[in-house]
Structure formats: C-alpha cells, structure tokens
Amino acid sequence: MNLLLVSVGGMLGAICRYVLGIAIMSKFPTPPFPIAMLIVNVLGSLGLGVFYGSYYGGIPLGAYEESVFLLVAIGFFGAFTTFSTFSMETVQLYQKSAWKPLLAYISLSIVGSITMFVFGFSITK
Template identity: 55%
Template sequence: MNVLLLALGGGIGAIARYLVGLAMMKRYLDPPFPVAMLVVNLIGSFGLGAFFGGYFQEIPLGAYEDPLFLTVGIGFFGAFTTYSTFSVEASMLLKAKQWRKLSLYIGFSIIGSILFFLLGFSMLVAFTS
C-alpha cells in the first residue's frame, strides 16, 4: 500500500512540476538564470514546510510510515521539487563560465529553499496553534 501512495503522490507531483515549469518558461523567455526550476523548488519547499507545520506541528524524525506523509511529503513534494535538474542547470552555468548567474542560482536555490521551508512551516504552526 505504501508504494501505491508514493506512486500516486509522485505522479501528481511530477505532473505539477512539469506544468509549473512550462508556465514559468513561457512567462520568462530569457531569464537571468534558470527561473523555472528555482520557482518550482521554492514553491515545493514552502509547501513541504506548510505540510509539516500544519500536519505535524513539528519536524518529526519517524514520519516515514505515516500514509499522508508518504503521499504528500515524499511522493508529491519529492517529485515536485527537483535537485537533479538544479544540478544539471548549475553544471551548465559552470561549463559556460557564467559565474554570476551560477552564484545567484545556487544561492537562491539552496538558501531560498531552506528559508521558504521554514516560512511555510512557521506560518502553518502559527495558524494551527
């Protein structure tokens, strides 16, 4: 059953990532750095934080057996966000020696994702308390 929950959440998350990525690429035809995956990863980090804050009110260590966490946390948000695409895009900027774009992309992606997770988490903990 757990594998089915992961597949369901992951399938929906992958489709959502694709659609949001397409929308961002259409909106920003010549972005200063890979905006589409940055936005996807920031939205996903915020959403996962909000999920943790609203559902658990903490960041639990042993949530891997919880069916909703498997579906939403690991399945949906795991497939929605994409560290592998981030790595490819960062490598492309590195290869092109676009140091400023690379630095901005890495900084916004890593620091932004952590801050967005904490923001989503804090907002939902405060909202549900």
C-alpha cells in the same frame, strides 16, 4: 500500499512541476538563469514547510509508515522539487562560465528553499 501512495503523490508532483515549469518558461523565455526550477524548488520547500507545520506541528521522525506523509511529503513534494535538475542546470552555467548567474542561481536556490521551508513551517505550526 506504501509504494502506491508514494507513486500517486510522485505522479501528481511531477505533473505539477512540469505544468508550472512550462508556464514559467512561457513568461520568461530567456532568463539569465533557470528561473523555472528555482521557483518550483522554492515553492516546493514552502509547501513542504506548510505541510509539516500544519499537519504535524513539527518535523516528524519515523513517519515513513504514515499514509499522508508518504503521499504528500515523499511522493508529491519529492517529485515536485528536483535537486537533480538543479545540479544539472548549475553545471550548465559553470560550463558556460556564467559566473554571476551561477552564483545567483545557487544562492537563491539554497537560501531561498531553506528560508521558504522555515517560513512555511513557522506560519502554520
């Protein structure tokens, strides 16, 4: 049952990431850095913070057997956000020697994601 919950959440998260990414790329066809994944990862961090704050009121330890945690936190947000794509796009910018966009992308992705998680968590807990 746990694998099914993670799978369903992951499927929904991946679909949402894809649809949102396509929508963002249609609005910004030639951004200076990968803005679609930046927005997806920052929004995903906000959403995960909101989930933890509103559902748990804290960051749970050992919730890996809870259905809602598996579906939402691991499945949906695990598939919605993507560190692997962030890593690949970072390497692409590095290979192009695009130093300013590289620094902006790394900084905004990491600081933005953490900040939005904390924000989402604090406004809902």
